Amino acid sequence: MTRHPMFGIFLALFGALAISPDTLLMRWSEMSGAQMVMWRGLLMGGAMWLTSITLRRRHLKRDLRALASGAGLVLVACHFSNMTLFAVGIAAAPVSVVLFSVSTVPVFAALLSRLLLRENTHWSTWLAIAAVLSGIGLAVFGPAPASVGGNSIYGALAGLGVALSLSTTFVTIRRNPHLPILLAVGSGAGLAGLSALLWTGGAAVTGGQIWAIALAGGVVLPISFMSLSFASRYTSASNVSLLMLLETILGPIWVWWGTGEAPSRAMLAGGAIVIGSLALYLWHAGHRQSVLRRSQSAAPEHL
Template identity: 30%
Template sequence: MSSTRQHRQAILLMIIAPAMWSIAGVFTRHLEAARSFEVTFWRSLFAALFILVWLGAQGRFTATLRAAGRWGVVSGFMWCLMFSCFMLAMTLTTVANTLVVMSIAPLLTALLAFFILGQKIAMRTWGAILLALLGVVWMCVGGMREADAAGGNAALGMLVAFAVPLASSINLITLKKAGAAVDLIPAIFIGGVLSCLFTLPFAWPLQASLHDVLILAILGVFQLGVPCMLMLRAAPHLSAPELSLLSLLEVLLGPLWAWLWANETPGAATLYGGALVLLALIVNEALGWRAQTRNAADAGNPKQVENTGAVDGGRA
């Protein structure tokens, strides 16, 4: 399979994954009794069980868990932070506020990729990150006003949410450092188990109804397990900043679902800022496809000197 086709398939996977991640807010708004740490516990438990069954059915759970090694442990801890802090933040503040804070991930990822991986970042990607950040700042205006009006919990929720983009960025760098040869799907299992162990003491005694458990089972499988696996499949064919930028689709879709099905109406700042984030994603990928097409054409010209690393953002 050509690298161009693999890249396009990876982009498709990274559109599906954040679309699935984005359902968390609207589903949790329909819980009956489960709150805060218990929500995180059940969701993480079902995600871990899904990965266990998925790999076990293929007869490779033990082998892949052992092969993941230290990279699997590091990635597992990052998944644990993301699983735990995301749901805690969601119970403290609005869906839009939580997702807006997470939007700084592309900048953190690009900086870590540059300094740790020595990865050249294309100018179009830096431009997209800056445009997306402008949109995030715009969105934050409305979010912080709400935080001030709502009191300490909303502000605390946004602070807790900050751990998510930080852990996400470190995790993406870990994926690139580990390389395509290391299967890090078991790291999702590790993250789920660690998240369960961390949250269970705070969640006890468990109060979730059967209705809540069913909702959290859906989230554990289809909002965590499946999309996280899709991201890992896409990771070898996209640069770390590209992965992080495409993940911003969750920021756009999450408030939309909450607006349509949970009556959380986004403010004007969220809508206009979100439009800038979407524009940044579209422009970055459109220019990327154009650059790839040009490079593919140039590859057939023997007089063309190969120098594609800086053009495509140092994609692995």
């Protein structure tokens, strides 16, 4: 079925908004990194597999063969590392440092798209990336009313690893649209959760606020990652990764609402830059695609 050219962009926007309260729920859980990996991985993996079996049970054998291919295993590895690094980074470092590092996804995605897909990245995407990153830098590194202790270098490295994993995921799906996204994401997440369970030995399974991590792993993550991954089939990887930057701004707002910690002026200013840049980018992308459709529809008349 033919989709509207903006379908992929709006699907990615929905996914980015859905994942925005994730870090708040992680903080509310009061769990260690290994605990969060275990709960989030097992819950998300189970939800993805259940959804895939329900929706595509007639194609399960074909999907499993595709999952065992080289590209399928790349997706599994990406979501294994993404699930592990993000939770461990959030547990060990300031959230702002991890989120800022994750926000480099569009840079990785644009470079990978250019190298692997030979896609031309429009100048407006590069301009939007520069504007959004500057806004995020102001938001997360400006003066804050309170700070969270931790190892910033460790958090930055973990966030960069997540960014590379996510961008590789989007580019791989763009290059191989036949891949079983739900099975790949679920397998990677589930393996990460199982590994964390074996690592902890199950001793700390019931520690912390289970309801918060269950909501994150069983609802927020499946919905958001399904939306973001499917969006990669209908729009470029750089577009998906650019919209994911909304989490970096909306995350502190959720924390403000959930914990009473008000964002600083720098956060508000950075958020304004990010939201404004994304709004302009979306308008410009829609305008370009509208012009392209009109030119393509008019072309046969001149033959």
